[in-house]
Amino acid sequence: MQEHFIMELLGIKDKHVELWEMKEENHEFHFWLQTKQRTQTCPNCGAKTKRVHSYRIQPIKGRLIEDRPVRIHLRKRRYLCTACKKTFFEKLSFIQRYQRHTRSLEQQVLTYVGDHSFKAAGKMTGLSTNQVIRLFDRRQIQVNCVLPAVIAIDEFKGDADKEKFQTIIVDVQNKKIMDVLPDRLSKTIENYFRQCDTSNVKVVVMDLSKRFKEAVRKALGNPLIVADRFHYMRQAYWGFDKVRREIQNKLRKEDRILCKRSKELLWKSPFKLKEDQKNRVDELLKDKPKLQEAYVLKNKLDEWFKTSNCCTAKAGLEEWCELVANSNIEAFQSVVGTYKRWKTEILNSFVYPYSNGYIEGVNNTTKVIKRTSYGIKNFSRLRKKILWRQVVREVSV
């Protein structure tokens, strides 16, 4: 291998460093490096000197090559100042003072932190978890305070600083997390908006949360609020499942087990069912008039959701609410109550179909957040980790 190519692999840009020897051993790469002798400035008196006092071999961890550990054996020079007689080690740009690893390994571990836990990133690079956290805490991260035209507010269970839930603000069109807030209180969200430039915000997508709506109204005035499709449909499915479980609990043991495994089958749209699945559904609904009724209502809503457009959605929703009002399904009554309170926002979701891609993006993101941030109790670290993941991804794309 050519020397300059190896320096590039090691991430060392210092032109005064030269390769002296290399070998591969036990799945590790070893490189012996030294610097060219050159004039130094004495840190004690500022005089110039070129006089070498002694040498020392210092072991340093380098950034991984092909996922394999890199050991650098650096032949460090100690210089003697001829003016004040003090000795000192030369300064090196590729390694921080007192550190036993290169700056490029630090960069590498921070990149790994984007998609892995601190512990895993440490393991990959041979650094301790605490070292990784220290490096991460030192790293600054920029947050964009100019909010885009379409934003979404969502919560997730982050469990940091004694708050179970945290809030994320998302740029919907670019699928980017703008910021992470320490809790889901209206006041916190309102204060966040007040610190931002919100003059571009036209549309806010959210779940059916009073707190979010209140914060938006107070801080942003009257942007268009769009109810998130996934969230409001989920309410009806939960309602349906309540009925299913209620009936299931009254069944004999064998039938109960059968019913338990049927959740996905009953949740599925009927026109997506295969012939044998249809038969199973019929079997499950047999002699259970209440479940039948709930099943029909659930499917009606599903049909409304999938076939409505901005012109027909209103009439369809009102019709469904009417059907529920005339039914015996209590679990749906409260869903209707919610739908009535959020009617405008729900109907807006047919005018502004922003939430689909957003749901996918945010759901995937929160899943990854959970995996890579598991157990981070310190909120500011959790927030930074979530935002950092995005920075790393943008660079690597």
Ligand SMILES: [Zn+2]
């Ligand atoms: Zn000196």
